[in-house]
Amino acid sequence: MSRFQGPSPSGEGPWRVSGRRPGPPVSGARRRWGWAAYFAGCLGLSALVYWPVLGTIRRRVFASSDDSSLFIWWLAHAARVIEPGGESNLLHTSLMNFPDGVNGAWNTSILGLALPMAPVTMLAGPVVAYNVLIALCPAVSALAGALALRRFMSAPSAGFGGILYGFSTYVFAQSGGHLNLAFATVPPIAVGVLYDVLYTTKSRRRIGVRTGLAAAFQLYLSTELLASTALLTMVAVIVVAVVDPAVRGKLGRRLVPTAGLGGVIAGILGIPLFVAMAGPGAPRQAIRPGGLWDTDLLGVLQPASGTLAQLPGPAYQSPDYIDIAERGAYLGVPLLIAVLIVVIAGWRGERRIVIRTTSIIGFFSWLLSLGSILYVAGAATHVVLPWRLIEYIPVLRNILPMRLAVFTALAVAILAGTGLDMARQQSRPSRQSRRFVRPAAAFAAAGLLALTIVPGPAASRPLNVPKFFADGAPGIEAGAIVKTVPRAKAIAEPHADEAMAWQAVAGMRYRSTGGYFIGSTADQPVIYQAPADGYDEALDDADSAGGLPPANAPTARAAGRALVAGQVDYVVVARNPWLRLPPADVARWTARITHSPDPVRRGGVWVVTIAGR
Numbered sequence: 001m002s003r004f005q006g007p008s009p010s011g012e013g014p015w016r017v018s019g020r021r022p023g024p025p026v027s028g029a030r031r032r033w034g035w036a037a038y039f040a041g042c043l044g045l046s047a048l049v050y051w052p053v054l055g056t057i058r059r060r061v062f063a064s065s066d067d068s069s070l071f072i073w074w075l076a077h078a079a080r081v082i083e084p085g086g087e088s089n090l091l092h093t094s095l096m097n098f099p100d101g102v103n104g105a106w107n108t109s110i111l112g113l114a115l116p117m118a119p120v121t122m123l124a125g126p127v128v129a130y131n132v133l134i135a136l137c138p139a140v141s142a143l144a145g146a147l148a149l150r151r152f153m154s155a156p157s158a159g160f161g162g163i164l165y166g167f168s169t170y171v172f173a174q175s176g177g178h179l180n181l182a183f184a185t186v187p188p189i190a191v192g193v194l195y196d197v198l199y200t201t202k203s204r205r206r207i208g209v210r211t212g213l214a215a216a217f218q219l220y221l222s223t224e225l226l227a228s229t230a231l232l233t234m235v236a237v238i239v240v241a242v243v244d245p246a247v248r249g250k251l252g253r254r255l256v257p258t259a260g261l262g263g264v265i266a267g268i269l270g271i272p273l274f275v276a277m278a279g280p281g282a283p284r285q286a287i288r289p290g291g292l293w294d295t296d297l298l299g300v301l302q303p304a305s306g307t308l309a310q311l312p313g314p315a316y317q318s319p320d321y322i323d324i325a326e327r328g329a330y331l332g333v334p335l336l337i338a339v340l341i342v343v344i345a346g347w348r349g350e351r352r353i354v355i356r357t358t359s360i361i362g363f364f365s366w367l368l369s370l371g372s373i374l375y376v377a378g379a380a381t382h383v384v385l386p387w388r389l390i391e392y393i394p395v396l397r398n399i400l401p402m403r404l405a406v407f408t409a410l411a412v413a414i415l416a417g418t419g420l421d422m423a424r425q426q427s428r429p430s431r432q433s434r435r436f437v438r439p440a441a442a443f444a445a446a447g448l449l450a451l452t453i454v455p456g457p458a459a460s461r462p463l464n465v466p467k468f469f470a471d472g473a474p475g476i477e478a479g480a481i482v483k484t485v486p487r488a489k490a491i492a493e494p495h496a497d498e499a500m501a502w503q504a505v506a507g508m509r510y511r512s513t514g515g516y517f518i519g520s521t522a523d524q525p526v527i528y529q530a531p532a533d534g535y536d537e538a539l540d541d542a543d544s545a546g547g548l549p550p551a552n553a554p555t556a557r558a559a560g561r562a563l564v565a566g567q568v569d570y571v572v573v574a575r576n577p578w579l580r581l582p583p584a585d586v587a588r589w590t591a592r593i594t595h596s597p598d599p600v601r602r603g604g605v606w607v608v609t610i611a612g613r
Contacts, residue, residue, distance in 0.1 A: 038146060038159055042139035042166060045454070049167070050135040052460040057131045058124075060460040064324040065492040067177040068463070069501040070516055071108060072126045076504035078114035079121040086508075090115075091276035095508055096500070096515035097530045098481055099567070103281035105273050107517050108180050112221035126504045127463060134175050137182040142166025145413055148188035151195045152354055153421045160446050161417025164335075164453060168409040169303075170328030172455040177325030177492075180222040181403060187225075187410050189214050190233050193262075197254050198240065198247045208258040212265025219270045225406070228399050231390075232407050236361050243356045283518055284525035286398060290391040293400040294371025296378060299329035300336065300408075323492040329369065329405040331412060332452045339412055342419035354418055362411025369404035420446050461494055466574050468603030469502040473509045473572075475602065480510045480569040485586055486579040487514035487536060490528035495577045502574070513566055534562030535590075543580050551592040560593035563610055571608040573599075 047054060053062045061068045077093055080086040087093060090111055094101035104111075113133055114121075121129040146162025153161070165171075165188065175182035193211050196202050218226040237255065241248050267274075296302065339359075346355040372391055374383035391397045468474070476482065484499040491497075497516045503509075514530045521527060532540065538559035542548045549556045563571065571590050573583040587599035587606030596611040 034155065035143070035147070038162075039139060039143045042142045042163065043136075045163070045167065046135050046137075046139045048457070049138065049172070049455050050131075050458050052457055053131050054135060056460070057128050059127075059462060059465075061127070061131065061463050062134060062175065062458040062460050063177050064494070065177045066494055066497040067323075067325070067492070068130065069488070069497040069499075069504075071110065071179045072130045073500040073504045074104075074107070074109050075114050075117060075121050075129050076126040076508055077104075077109070078111060079118045079126070080508040082115070082118055083122070091272060092279060092281070095503070095511050096517060097519070098511040098513050100519075100521075101281060102515060102517045102519055103276060103279055105276035105279070106282055106287075106519065108178075108222075110180050110221055112217045112219075113179070113183065127465075127501070130179065133179055134182065137175050137179070137184070138166045138171050140166070141171050141182075141184045141188075144185040145188040145410065148192040148195075149414060149417050151192060152199075153417050154424070157417040157421040157424070160420050160450070161413040163450055164416055165410050165413035167450075167454040168328070168406075168413070169330040169453065169455070170405045170409045172458075173325050173328035174403075175325075176458075177323060181225055181406075183221060184225070184406050186214060186218045186229050187232070187406055190229050190236075191410070191414075193258075194233065194236060194240070194255075197258050198250050204254055204258045205261065208261030209265060211258065211262030212269070215262060215266035216269035219266060219273055223273075224399055224403070227395055228404055228407070231396060231399075232361065232365055232404070235364055236357070239357050239360050239364075243360070244353050281519040283520050283527075286391075287518055287526060288398065288400060290388070290397070291371065291373045293326065293402045294373055294375050294385075294387075295329045295366075295369040295402050295405065296375045297370065298377055299327070299405075300331045300366070301333065302327075303330050303332070326400070326402045329366075329402070329408070330453075331408075334452045335412065335416065335449055338419060338449055339415045342415050342422065346418065346422060349422075351418055351422065355415065358411050358414045358418075362408050362415070365404050365407035365411065369401050369408060371401040416446075416449065463501060464495060464498055464576065465502055465505050466604035468572070468574075468605040468607075469506040471603055473506040475600075475607065476510050476570055476572075478509055481513065481567050482510040482570045482572055483513045483535070483563065483566070483568045485539065485571060485573040485583075485590075486576050487532075488516040488529060489578065490516050498576060499574075510570075513568060533566055535559040535566075536562075539581075539586070546580070548581065548585060548589045551589065556589070556593045560595075563590075563594055564612070568610055570610065573606040573608070574604065 050062060053060055073096070077087070077095060078090060080095070081088070081090050087095065089104075091104040091109065092101060093104060096102045117129045117133060120132060142162040142165060144162075145165035146158045149158035149161045166184075171182050171184055174184075193207060193214075196207050197204070215226060218229075237251065241251060343355055343359045346352060349355075367385070368387050368390070370385050370387070372385055372388035374381045374385055387401050390399070390401075473482075482503075484502060486499065488497040488499045499512070499514060500516060503512050513533075516529050519527050521531060524531075534555075538549065538555045541555070571587070573579075573587045573590070575583050579586070583606050584599075584601075587608050590608045591597065591599050594608070594610050596608055599606045599608045601607075
């Protein structure tokens with residue numbers, strides 16, 4: 001007879017149901033070795049997925065856009081700060097956008113990962129550190145997911161659910177440009193915390209401390225993911241209270257004190273970040289306009305990247321401004337059908353609490369991910385959706401709704417793991433001939449489902465770093481002010497921001513006038529790149545026209561004055577897809593308009609030493 005089990009691996013609770021008698025207790029050491037083996041397996045799977053990148057780890061990246069250069073820059077910045085004689089501030093820098101600098105608290109400074117990875121960055125370089133972290137994202141996310149799911153299902157089912165989550169399209173897509181979002185450990189941590197508070201007798205103080213530390217870590221990794229997790233956690237609390245009336249009395253007795261303690265700890269540890277957020281360079285309005293970054297209604301059926309078992313689906317349609325790294329909603333028909341079967345089969349069964357709660361939250365997160373305007377097959381409709389209300393709430397309005405797909409992926413992983421547990425139950429354990437048939441069939445079906453969602457080998461692209469920067473920018477004094485051509489631009493395309501990677505690979509030897517970041521100026525409440533000066537504007541016009549103006553033309557003279565006014569010491573011109581003009585011509589033109597010595601060719605670039613600097 002099926003019954004609710006008593007103590008689960010992390011306490012007691014009605015979410016975990018099994019038709020088998022519990023076996024002998026597993027020792028702590030054996031359990032740790034089991035999780036270590038699971039994590040090693042996830043690392044192996046991740047290595048297979050990202051092998052095209054890892055095989056050439058210093059020269060290639062997995063990224064459709066050039067946001068990878070941004071993260072490479074911040075990894076190098078953190079390493080530079082802790083080096084002797086480096087910068088003194090982790091959350092504000094003048095190495096980019098000189099002289100105004102950049103507020104790191106409003107940008108992807110990823111200190112939660114950059115500081116622990118600083119030894120790797122200093123020894124092997126920021127490109128290697130970045131690629132290692134990208135390959136770790138699915139494995140770490142899968143482990144976090146499995147540890148959370150293990151609280152209310154068997155270890156094999158939790159491991160399966162963890163893989164579905166960690167290697168979901170969301171994590172894979174975000175790893176193609178957004179390291180801070182691909183490291184998606186906090187959503188499953190929130191699931192574990194909520195379960196421990198409401199369904200176990202664990203110490204509230206211990207849970208609160210762990211919650212605060214996890215939230216503080218996430219503050220220094222991605223405040224957006226932390227804010228969206230807080231939003232969905234509040235939704236989850238309401239849903240659980242409705243689905244399971246037995247926990248309502250614990251909301252005030254256990255949940256509120258635990259959350260309060262966690263909030264205090266996170267708040268104290270986050271003080272440096274909050275102070276920096278109020279400092280110079282902070283944006284003064286919503287970072288992104290609403291109604292744009294919305295998931296298409298057909299997004300769950302539209303594979304934006306290849307899986308191990310590629311299935312046909314409608315062609316992905318989205319506006320041009322949507323980076324492929326945001327296309328993480330795909331689940332696929334087989335997985336959706338399997339989850340629907342689990343929900344229908346278990347809605348009134350012994351696992352009804354977990355199935356009802358998870359399915360409602362999963363549907364709600366998917367509904368929110370559709371954004372404020374309904375898109376169907378890439379076309380906007382006139383249907384206004386619930387997210388429109390969120391766009392009026394400070395802080396939460398900066399969340400891109402497309403990124404809420406992480407919670408849908410987690411909900412689907414929980415339902416799939418629960419379904420595997422249900423399928424493994426022995427309804428007639430006395431029939432010895434069937435003892436292994438049902439579990440084997442369940443695992444076979446789970447394996448086939450995993451093939452439809454786990455990504456295939458990642459497509460990599462070269463990161464073009466001239467030898468001049470790889471050699472440490474020889475001939476440029478430490479701390480010199482450098483303008484690179486082309487400059488970094490806020491464009492979600494390959495190679496658009498490689499100038500930032502050049503500076504990072506060179507060891508942050510110089511200060512750059514350009515940069516790709518979120519900030520503001522006196523007359524612009526939010527900007528995404530360093531404002532163009534007269535030199536930048538003249539080059540942009542010349543690049544569009546296909547030729548440089550004469551050195552004595554008004555625009556050329558204004559460009560020269562802009563370099564002098566900006567205190568630029570050197571202009572470094574490199575070959576790049578975003579510069580159509582011949583680099584040698586640009587360098588010679590720059591020397592003429594500033595009355596500087598002839599440019600020098602070094603390590604694949606042209607270096608102009610600005611006269612009088």
